[in-house]
Amino acid sequence: MLGTRTSAFLKLSKRDLKYDFPASIVVFLVALPLCLGIAMASGAPLFAGVLTGVIGGIVVGAISGSSLSVSGPAAGLTVIVFGAITKLGAYETFLLAVVLSGVIQLVLGIVKAGMIGNYFPSSVILGMLAAIGITIILKQLPLAFGMTESNAFDVENGGGISAFANTVFSSINWGATIICLLSLLVLIYWPSIKYLNKMPAPLVVVLIGVGFGYIFQGTSFALFPTHFVSIPTVSSLAEFQGLFVFPNFGEILNKEVWIVAFTLAIIASLETLLSLEAVDKLDPFKRNSPTNRELVAQGVGNMTSGFLGGLPMTSVIVRSSANVNAGGRTRQSAILHGVWLLIALLAIPSIINLIPLACLAAILLHTGYKLAKPALFQQMFRKGLDQFIPFTITVVAIVFTDLLMGVGIGIVVATCYILRANMQNAYKFEITEEQTAVLTLAEEVSFLNKVPIQQKLYSLPRSVEKVVINGENSKFIDKDVLEVLKDFEQNAMSKGLDIEMQEVTYKRKSVRSKNKLQKIV
Structure with missing residues (x-):
């Protein structure tokens, strides 16, 4: 060939x-x-x-x-x-x-x-x-x-x-x-x-x-x-x-x-x-x-x-x-x-x-x-801080240390922004007119998304009467996240809060569950 x-x-x-x-x-x-x-x-x-x-x-x-x-x-x-x-x-x-x-x-x-x-x-x-x-x-x-x-x-x-x-x-x-x-x-x-x-x-x-x-x-x-x-x-x-x-x-x-x-x-x-x-x-x-x-x-x-x-x-x-x-x-x-x-x-x-x-x-x-023309710095700034800050830190680190160290520092900073974006995109959250809080999980929910999901669930307004956790679009939900959801469900039910789980499961095969979290085998 x-x-x-x-x-x-x-x-x-x-x-x-x-x-x-x-x-x-x-x-x-x-x-x-x-x-x-x-x-x-x-x-x-x-x-x-x-x-x-x-x-x-x-x-x-x-x-x-x-x-x-x-x-x-x-x-x-x-x-x-x-x-x-x-x-x-x-x-x-x-x-x-x-x-x-x-x-x-x-x-x-x-x-x-x-x-x-x-x-x-x-x-x-x-x-x-x-x-x-x-x-x-x-x-x-x-x-x-x-x-x-x-x-x-x-x-x-x-x-x-x-x-x-x-x-x-x-x-x-x-x-x-x-x-x-x-x-x-x-x-x-x-x-x-x-x-x-x-x-x-x-x-x-x-x-x-x-x-x-x-x-x-x-x-x-x-x-x-x-x-x-x-x-x-x-x-x-x-x-x-x-x-x-x-x-x-x-x-x-x-x-x-x-x-x-x-x-x-x-x-x-x-x-x-x-x-x-x-x-x-x-x-x-x-x-x-x-x-x-x-x-x-x-x-x-x-x-x-x-x-x-x-x-x-x-x-x-x-x-x-x-x-x-x-x-x-x-x-x-x-x-x-x-x-x-x-x-x-x-x-x-x-x-x-x-x-x-x-x-x-x-x-x-x-x-x-x-x-290193100034237009490049302006272009990176217009792309947003998630691009401009790793770019600038890489430049400064290389100039004041060496290339290998500077690139390493830049990759660490860029990775932090990538992880931060990943955590922010783990779910969508909205409160309907019926005072129902709907938490829609992303396609892939990893252990990195555990903390933001936990913080969002435990900081719901007092006016919320019902919580819907929708996992219909999720192909994978990490076990740590499921544990958080299970704990929240038990906590909510003890307070008389209506909660509904929709296809929230670790397995690839989705099973609909209401008022009950899917048991992980």
């Missing part, structure tokens, strides 16, 4: 090459600066970012069942990657976690866990993405102003606010700042310029950065070598092979490695599934991507990336939407974009090293803003 689908697909790819080829060029131009920027934000070698893009295009693109999804290093994982590299102490140890995360994703795909994203509250997922956006912005601000690690926010003890301000302003490189501001303006306004917007905005940003970097030479705005991209240039196959870093399998029993691996696998899978759903909505042919097969593809991709020294990857909505807008038809455009990244890595590394880091910082600042 799969072989038949693959064969038909390859035939379609050949027919649609005239659409996929130009689309792959556009995706490549968008992906190259993003690969470099995400690697920089993750605290990883820049070579690793481009390598991940190559693997995401060629390996994942060849296995994935999605026609338009494009995979590569994701901005949503930068916070986890940066923290994991620091926590594990060595990049080689981190690579082992990436390999293991791929194995976990592969298993998830095989056991058909592609629906995993449906079990996470959307408010928490959106809060996670917004928090990642805020974190990216905070991390890129120093580079946007040309501050390197050696001088960014370096203030002597006892300097106070004045010394802090003086140090910050003296550390700013105004050339890098100008390049970053111009880049942000291009990223914001270029897509709205008719005809010119055929050229991807990130490519324009890179060209502006390279141009101004050259123009500023010999002036007070000149950039230093630390302000530019620095990927290794190779002149032989042996040098190229030396660029690859391999995982340290000796740390396989390290508990921290497994924690990072599971974190990467879950977050990467969620981001991939969300991106896949968004891309399918953009697809003009409205094709549905197989989620389980995508998890398998991502698993193989992450295993390959981790083994060769790359970063964890996901399906990325920025690259994928660029693919759709450029007219891509099949996954061949994703594969070709990976080929172009590989050629660029081998053939033009000296040109890539002319790109100022301020350009990449601008691209990441823009990406971070889109993840």
Whole structure:
């Protein structure tokens, strides 16, 4: 079955090459600066970012069942990657976690866990993405102003606010700042310029950065070598092979490695599934991507990336939407974009090293803003407090702790709201003109509904003369709830209150009972 689908697909790819080829060029131009920027934000070698893009295009693109999804290093994982590299102490140890995360994703795909994203509250997922956006912005601000690690926010003890301000302003490189501001303006306004917007905005940003970097030479705005991209240039196959870093399998029993691996696998899978759903909505042919097969593809991709020294990857909505807008038809455009990244890595590394880091910082600042834009907060607020509060708490918790802890806190808060809604929807209550209180039970009444039902029954107005408890629509009533109803019936009858039970039973087979609660056998 799969072989038949693959064969038909390859035939379609050949027919649609005239659409996929130009689309792959556009995706490549968008992906190259993003690969470099995400690697920089993750605290990883820049070579690793481009390598991940190559693997995401060629390996994942060849296995994935999605026609338009494009995979590569994701901005949503930068916070986890940066923290994991620091926590594990060595990049080689981190690579082992990436390999293991791929194995976990592969298993998830095989056991058909592609629906995993449906079990996470959307408010928490959106809060996670917004928090990642805020974190990216905070991390890129120093580079946007040309501050390197050696001088960014370096203030002597006892300097106070004045010394802090003086140090910050003296550390700013105004050339890098100008390049970053111009880049942000291009990223914001270029897509709205008719005809010119055929050229991807990130490519324009890179060209502006390279141009101004050259123009500023010999002036007070000149950039230093630390302000530019620095990927290794190779002149032989042996040098190229030396660029690859391999995982340290000796740390396989390290508990921290497994924690990072599971974190990467879950977050990467969620981001991939969300991106896949968004891309399918953009697809003009409205094709549905197989989620389980995508998890398998991502698993193989992450295993390959981790083994060769790359970063964890996901399906990325920025690259994928660029693919759709450029007219891509099949996954061949994703594969070709990976080929172009590989050629660029081998053939033009000296040109890539002319790109100022301020350009990449601008691209990441823009990406971070889109993840955490104010309109998102307004949208969540309009959805109600049950959505806004878990969303906000997730954002704050991630920014001030870490991603895993923040997501956990967000899920707990969201679950509380879900349970609260469940308890409120356990029944309908009304008092008729005949002073009859009618309590209609929901379809499923669990032990969580015990307290609200008990409180409602024992707080009836004195004017009520009769109580009707209607279980006709209930398929299941928990034993604890039935015990409450039994106790209330005995209490009501002792006070002379007329009470009627309608099909209130634990069993699936309903039996009508009046003035008597069904005995549970």
